[in-house]
Amino acid sequence: MLTKNAKSPPLSSATLHILLALAGGNLHGYGIIKEVARNSDGHYRLGPGTLYDNLKKLISAGLVADVPTSSSSKRKAASAQEEDRRFFSLTREGKDALAREVDRLQGVVTKAKARLQEARTGRA
């Protein structure tokens, strides 16, 4: 599954978006959904089922952790109702996994650009 070594498999879209959302700070589930929608300009929308299914896996892999309720490191809660929610944070391993995935995607983009460039010059 999600391992700590450098040869870890690519992350799924949902996982990548969740880690990316949490990279900006601690969030509760609904906050993650809104952040993912904002980051993708509304093109990618997570449902609560998909979100918590992925969060469960990420927590068990040690990439995401629960924020203790009394934590003062917190939480930009907009209302008292949100204050009661369960918040999540990115762990050190989570940050490393996200960085590795971004590097991998960067490599893919670089290769893709090179191939497209070759195709253009070959056609011309």
Next chain:
Amino acid sequence: MNRAVSRLVYRLILRLHPTSFREEFGAEMLWIFEQEQQPGATVHLFLDGALSLLRQRFTSQNGTGQLSIASGVMITAPGIGPVRFLQAAIALSLLCLGLMLLRVPNPLNASVTWADRMPCYTVTLQAPSHAEVVLHSTP
């Protein structure tokens, strides 16, 4: 669909999830459902809930069973008994219901559809002691 009915259906979907998952995330999922509940988004939330149910039942329980959707065949392993089979059937039914709702956003408004299709007639249903259908023809 009425908000209270939608909430009830979603609670039913949550109820079918494994107990551990429901106890850990059920309240949060229901809260998000209430926040996100809008006329266009409800079907998406139902589908998401039904897919989550399938995932939790068939992929997260130590690989005790497999569901081959591609071949359309359910492969039963020793871990899948009649109860799980029934749960899967309910989950698939909810999925079908979601798809049906996707095509007909509000099935309770059937009379509107009827009137749209046959604008020259007005159909009145009266019910106290017996059902009576009155057709008014307009030129």
